[in-house]
Amino acid sequence: MTERLAMYIDTSKCMACRGCQVACKQWNDRQGYVPGVRETHNVGTYENPLKLDPQTWTRIKFIEYDDGERFQWLFMKEGCMHCTNAACADVCPTGALKYGPYGIITFERELCNGCGYCSQFCPFHIPQLEVINRLTGEAKSSKCVFCQDRTTNGLKPACVKTCPAGALDWGDRDEMIAKAEARVEVLKNERGFPKANVYGKTQLGGLGRIYVLTAPPEVYGLPADPKYPAISTLWQKIVQPVGQAVFGATILGLVAAFFVARRNVHMEEVE
Amino acid sequence: MSVRLKGTDSAIMIRWIPKYTTVERFLHWVHTASFIPLALTGFVLFAPWLEPLAQGAAGVTIRLIHRIAAVFFGGVPIIYAILQPRRMVLNLKEFLTFSQYDLLWLKGAFPYYVLGRHEEMPPQPRFNTGERLTAIVLVLGTLIFGLTGLPMWFLKGVMPVWLFQLAVIIHDLMFIITFAMFMVHFYLAVVHPMMWQSLVSMRYGVVSESYARAHHAMWYYGEKRAKEMWEQHRREAGH
Numbered sequence: 001m002t003e004r005l006a007m008y009i010d011t012s013k014c015m016a017c018r019g020c021q022v023a024c025k026q027w028n029d030r031q032g033y034v035p036g037v038r039e040t041h042n043v044g045t046y047e048n049p050l051k052l053d054p055q056t057w058t059r060i061k062f063i064e065y066d067d068g069e070r071f072q073w074l075f076m077k078e079g080c081m082h083c084t085n086a087a088c089a090d091v092c093p094t095g096a097l098k099y100g101p102y103g104i105i106t107f108e109r110e111l112c113n114g115c116g117y118c119s120q121f122c123p124f125h126i127p128q129l130e131v132i133n134r135l136t137g138e139a140k141s142s143k144c145v146f147c148q149d150r151t152t153n154g155l156k157p158a159c160v161k162t163c164p165a166g167a168l169d170w171g172d173r174d175e176m177i178a179k180a181e182a183r184v185e186v187l188k189n190e191r192g193f194p195k196a197n198v199y200g201k202t203q204l205g206g207l208g209r210i211y212v213l214t215a216p217p218e219v220y221g222l223p224a225d226p227k228y229p230a231i232s233t234l235w236q237k238i239v240q241p242v243g244q245a246v247f248g249a250t251i252l253g254l255v256a257a258f259f260v261a262r263r264n265v266h267m268e269e270v271e
Numbered sequence: 272m273s274v275r276l277k278g279t280d281s282a283i284m285i286r287w288i289p290k291y292t293t294v295e296r297f298l299h300w301v302h303t304a305s306f307i308p309l310a311l312t313g314f315v316l317f318a319p320w321l322e323p324l325a326q327g328a329a330g331v332t333i334r335l336i337h338r339i340a341a342v343f344f345g346g347v348p349i350i351y352a353i354l355q356p357r358r359m360v361l362n363l364k365e366f367l368t369f370s371q372y373d374l375l376w377l378k379g380a381f382p383y384y385v386l387g388r389h390e391e392m393p394p395q396p397r398f399n400t401g402e403r404l405t406a407i408v409l410v411l412g413t414l415i416f417g418l419t420g421l422p423m424w425f426l427k428g429v430m431p432v433w434l435f436q437l438a439v440i441i442h443d444l445m446f447i448i449t450f451a452m453f454m455v456h457f458y459l460a461v462v463h464p465m466m467w468q469s470l471v472s473m474r475y476g477v478v479s480e481s482y483a484r485a486h487h488a489m490w491y492y493g494e495k496r497a498k499e500m501w502e503q504h505r506r507e508a509g510h
Contacts, residue, residue, distance in 0.1 A: 017495065093316045094326045113330025116427050120435040129428060137424070138333045231436040239440060240317060243447040250451045254458045259383050264387035265464050 005065045005102040005151065006173035007160065008180060010212040011220075012187055012196070013167035016046065016060050016075040020159035020168065024058045027147060027158035031055040043150045051198050052078060054142035058159055063172075065219050074170070077159070077168070080105065080126045080144035081200065082208025087232050088118035088127055097127075098143065103173065103208050104146045108244065114139030120151035123204065123226040177201055183212045204228060288491075290397070294354050296476055305343035310450050312337040317443060338424065345417055346412075364400055366406045372501075374398040383477035384463065394488035394497035401459075405452055412449045415441060436443050 025032050033040065037057065040048055047062040058079035065072045082105045083241050089097045089105050094113050100106030118127040118141050132138040147157040155161070156170040169176065180198045187196035193214040200207035211217075217224045291299070293412045315324045324333060351359050372393035377400055382388045398406065419438035422430055460469040468482045483490060488497040 093319070093322065094330055096326070111326045113325055113334060114329060115325075115330070117333065119428065120432050120439075125432070129425070131428075134425065136331075137338055137374075138331055222325060229436060231433075231440050234325055235436075235440045235443065236319075238442050239447070240319070243443065244318060246447050246451050247454070252456045254462075258458070258462060260385050261387060262464060264385070266387065 003102055004173040004206075005104070005146075005171060005207050005208070006082075006174040006200075007157065008171070008212075009209055010167045010180075010183055011074060011076050011079070012183075012191070013165045013214060014060065014075040014077065015165050016058050016062065017164065018048075019164060020077060021056065021059050023158040023162035024144070027051065027150070028057060028145075030057065052126065052128055053103070054128045056128075056142070057142070057144040058138065061220065065215055067215065071239045072215065073133060074215060074220065075209070076213075077213060078224075079209070080146075081124055081204070082146060083123075083203075084205030084207070085228050086123040086204075087123065087229050090236060091117040091121045091232055093117065101152055104148055104151065105143075105208075106148045107141065107143060107145050109140060112141050114141070116141065118143075120122050121232050123223065123229065154200050158228045173208070173210070180210045180212045182192035187214060189210070216224075235242075275471050285289055286480040287475075288483050289476055289482055290478050291354060291485075292475045293476065294351065296473055299473055304348045305340040305347070306449075306453065308336055308340040309344055310446065310453070312340070313446055317446065329440075330507060341424075345413070348413060357377060362406075363410070365396060366403045366410070368396070369403070373400040373403075379435050384459070384465070387465070387488065394492075394501050395486065396491075396494070397487055397490040399486065405456060408448060408452060415445050416449075419445070431466075447488050 017086060022032075022197065024030065031038055031242065032055075042233060043050070045062055045185065049056050049059060052059060061076045061078050063074040065074050082103060084103065086097075086105050089099055093099070093115060094111045096108050096111035096113075097118055098106055114129070114132070114137060116129040117137060118126040119125075119129045127141050127143040128140050132140070135202065142163070147159075149157070151157060151170070160168040180201075184196045184198055184252045187193040195216060196212065196214050197216070199211040199213050199217050199222060200209050203223075211222075213222075272328040315321045315330075315333050324330070348359075372395065374392040375391075376395060379388075379391045379393070381394055381403060423435060423438050423442070427435060457464050460473070468478050472478045477488075480491075484492075488500065491497070492500065
């Protein structure tokens with residue numbers, strides 16, 4: 001089996017410094033504050049930006065959660081999950097998104113034609129389409145690639161390297177799972193988080209992000225059981241092959257019909 | 272029009288009957304000139320083995336051609352409705368009119384078009400059963416292409432993703448149906464030896480009197496007379 005690497009994300013240790021967001025933008029050359037273009041407005045939350053966008057591949061989500069017993073302020077690092085069964089890579093007609101080494105869903109921007117299927121089929125709504133011109137359809141997809149240029153050369157992703165709280169780690173996926181499970185036991189038994197759990201171990205064939213959560217996944221906006229889009233399977237495994245078979249059969253049928261008709265039709269009788 | 276036969280004094284007189292208006296013929300060819308690029312560029316995203324054509328700048332161009340052609344394709348029915356609304360309504364009504372002869376036509380179509388046996392074909396109005404079914408699929412197809420294509424173009428990221436996914440698959444299904452239909456249409460109109468007059472009619476707007484009599488008797492003779500002739504023909508043939 002080829003080695004599968006994963007990102008370990010311990011939300012209980014995250015202090016929302018957002019150093020990961022900054023490091024991501026720096027390494028991947030994403031825009032931050034651009035006067036007149038990308039500005040920050042206070043809308044009553046520390047969360048910033050308010051959602052992923054083509055320039056923001058990862059961000060810390062702020063969640064205020066009251067479970068009835070106590071109030072928690074939760075921080076969760078959001079970004080591409082690098083699924084084992086990745087709908088985005090399956091629907092991509094260009095091969096810009098593909099299953100790369102170490103289980104990373106890599107992205108080659110110059111191959112992307114901007115169709116945006118990835119953004120519409122991802123169960124986590126992660127890929128962001130940078131629409132350059134709505135009318136002509138010119139666009140580019142954009143998402144976290146686990147710093148493919150770093151990680152395929154033995155380095156850690158920029159966000160992991162910068163995290164000062166020890167909330168992030170990078171390494172062999174099985175080791176990351178073991179680390180997460182051990183951490184969950186500590187949180188449950190010693191730190192008073194009875195609902196602590198590991199997320200990402202089994203979802204969609206196993207995610208490339210292994211989360212340690214202190215509340216149920218839904219609280220973070222993570223689907224407990226994300227579904228691979230059924231329409232993607234129907235589309236690519238049935239409709240496309242059947243369509244090509246229909247076209248082939250029609251052509252063959254017409255060629256055959258032509259030769260039969262040519263033998264049988266007497267042109268002197270044709271009106 | 273008269274055709275003088277070589278080396279003789281005799282001439283063949285052909286009476287031509289108008290079938291299509293100039294606007295209809297022009298729009299038919301605009302439709303053709305937009306449908307083919309639409310189908311070819313759509314096929315690039317449809318067939319995985321055409322991936323190299325979908326990549327990067329080539330893919331951007333292909334998607335742009337698809338959009339430009341779509342404007343013409345969608346413009347055809349709109350221009351038609353503006354220029355000749357009465358003809359459009361007349362045609363739509365004819366498309367939706369079916370009779371007992373249509374089942375007979377469907378039964379006779381294969382022996383007729385493939386084996387060349389035309390004696391069993393029942394009388395047909397200006398459009399035969401196959402043409403009317405094709406036209407209905409085409410009208411519905413154009414609507415569905417528009418209703419799925421325009422949102423995918425302008426509302427991507429705004430509309431719910433499940434709706435987008437549904438639009439993608441419906442657009443593809445419609446493509447399979449209409450493109451297969453187009454190939455049959457092309458075969459019958461351009462390739463098939465018996466149907467040489469269809470190209471003439473789409474170029475000059477007319478069909479010959481003998482063609483109209485043989486293929487569209489209910490149009491040529493009127494419904495009542497054509498039916499009487501068909502019944503008589505059946506009696507004589509010993510049915």
